[in-house]
Amino acid sequence: MSGRYEVKPGMMPFGSCLSNTQADQQVFQIDENFIHYRQIKLLARAERLSKYYQTYNYSQAVAGAIACLIINRLTQEHPQYFDCQKSSANTWRFHSYLTQETLDLDANWQLQQVKTPDNLATPTYASILDALAAQVQEDLTVICRSQNASNWLSAIHLCYPNHWSAEAKIGQDFAAIHAPVAGMEKINRRADAIVNTMIDREPMVRFAWGLSTDTRLNHHPEPPPEISVSQWHGRSFDSQYPRLYLRIERQVIWGLPKYEAALFTIRTYFRDCSAIKKDSVLRSKLYTAIESMTPESLAYKGLVESKASILQWLNSV
Template sequence: MSGRYEVKPGMMAFGSCGNTQADRQVFQIDDNFAHYRQIKLLARGERLSKYYQTCNYSQAVAGAIARLIINRLIQEHPQHFHCQRSRDNTLKFHSQLTKETLYLDSELQLQQVEGTVVPAYASTLDALATQVQEDLTIICRADASNWLGAVHLCYPNHWSAEEKIGKDFATIHAPVAGMEKINRRAGAIANTMITHKPMVRFAWGLSTDTRLNHHPKPPSGVSVSQWQGRSFDLQHPRLYLRIERQVIWGLPEYEAALFSIRTYFRDCSFVKKDSVLRSKLYAAIQSMTPESLVYKGLVESKDSILEWLEEG
C-alpha cells in the first residue's frame, strides 16, 4: 500500500488488523479446508522428510508447542475440535473436519491414531499440522544461539525444509534480497519472537498460478518450468498476489516460538479493476531492486506484468 517494495519485520500485535474474529485466530479455517488438506496429504505421500524436519527439538518444547496448538484449536474452533483428558493425564483429541482422533500420552507424545493416513504420522507435530491450513515452524534458542528446531512445510514458497532445518535466523534469511539490515539484528529479532506477546505479519509476492506447494524441487514427472509458477504470459495473463499471514507466538519459558504461515491468493485481475490498488501494485513492482526481482522470480516477467497492469 506504500507503493514501494520493502523488506522489513512489519510485526504487529496479534488480533489488531481490523478483521475482528479472524484476527484473533492463529488457525484460520475456511471453505477451502478440504483442498489445503489434500495438498498436505499429497506432499506427505510424496516423501515426508521433504516437507517435515526436526533438529534438536526437545520433548519439552515439542510438548509445549502441541499444547499451544491444541488449546488454540479448541478455543478458536470448538465446533471442529474437542479433546478429553483422562485421569492418567493422557489426551484424546478429535477433529470433526478430518474425522481423526489422536491419542497422546501425558507428555503429549503421539501414541495412536483413529483414521488412516499414509504415511503414518511421525509425531504429534506432524499429526496436528495435518489438521490445519497453516504451515508450522518452530524457532528454538539456547545460550546465545537460535535455530529452526522443527518445520512442517507442505506449502513452501520456493524454499525447502531440508535446507533450512537447524540453521539460525540470519542463515535462513541470507538468500532474501534486502534482508541485510534485518539480519544484522537477527539475535534481537529472534529474542522478540520468543519473549514478546503474540504478533502477526504479512508478506506478499506474485505467482502465475494458485498452487500451494512450490517446493524448489518438483515431484518426479513434473517439469521445473511447469512447477515454478513464475512465467507470465501477456497473451493469456494469469497473475495472483500470493499473501502469507504469519503468526508468531512466543513461549519464553521454553525458549521457543511457534511461527505459523497461512497462504492466501488474490487474483490480480480484480486488483487491476481498483485504480488505487492497481497503481500501488504497479509502483511496488517498479520499485523492486534488481536483486529483489531475481529473488522473486520476476526478472523475465516484470515488463510484461507492468504492461498488463497499465492497460487498466
C-alpha cells in the same frame, strides 16, 4: 499499500483489527478451502515426508509445549471443529470433526495412537507435530534458543513452500535462513534481537507478499517425480493469457519463553490481480511497488523476465 516494495519485520500485536472480524483473533484460520489445503498436505506427505517435515534438536519438552499450544488454540478458536478431553489421569484425546481423526496423547503431549477413517494419512504420522499439521491450513515452524543466545530452526512442517525447502533450512539460525532474501541485510544484523522478540514478547502477526502466476500452494524447489521442472516452477507470466496473483502469507509468531522457543505459523492466501487491476488505487499501488523493486529483489522474486510485461498488463484497459 505504501506503493513501495519493502523488506522489514512489520510485526503487529496479534489480534490487531484488520477488518477480518473474528479471524483476526485466530492463530489458525479455517475456511471453505480446508479440504483442498488438507489434500495438498496429504499429497506432499505421501510423496516423501522428509522433503516437507524436518526436526533438529527438537526436545520432547519443547515438542510437548508446542503441541499443547496448538491444541489449546484450536479448541478455543474453533470449538465446533476440535475437541480435547482427558481420557485418563495422564492422557489426552484430541478429535477433529473436520478430518474425523482422533489423536491419543500421553501426559507429555506426545502422540500415542491415531484413530482415523478410511482415508488414512500415508505414511502414518511421525509425531504429534506431523499429525496436528495435517489438521490445519497453516504450515508450522519452531525456532529455539539456547542459554548462550544462539538460535536454530528446530522443527518445520512445510507443505506449502514458496520456492524454499525444509531440508535446506532445518537447523540453521535466523540469519542463515534469511541470507538468500534480497534486502534482508539490515534485518539480519539484528537477527538475535529479532529472535529474542519472537520468543519473549507477546504474540505477533505479520504479512509477506509476492507475485505468482498460479495458485499452486506447493512450490517446493524440487518437483515431484512425475512433473517437469518448467511445469512445476511457475512464475511465467503470459501476456496473451494473463494469470497473476498476489501470494500473501499471514505469519503468526507465538513465543514460549519458558521453553526458549516460538511457534511460527504460515498461512498462504491468493488474491487475483485481475480484481486488483479494476481498482484504480490498488492497481497504482501494486504498479509502483513492483516498479520500486531492486534488481536483487526482482531476481529473488523470479520477476526479472516478466516485470515489464506485468507492468504493461496492469496499465492496459
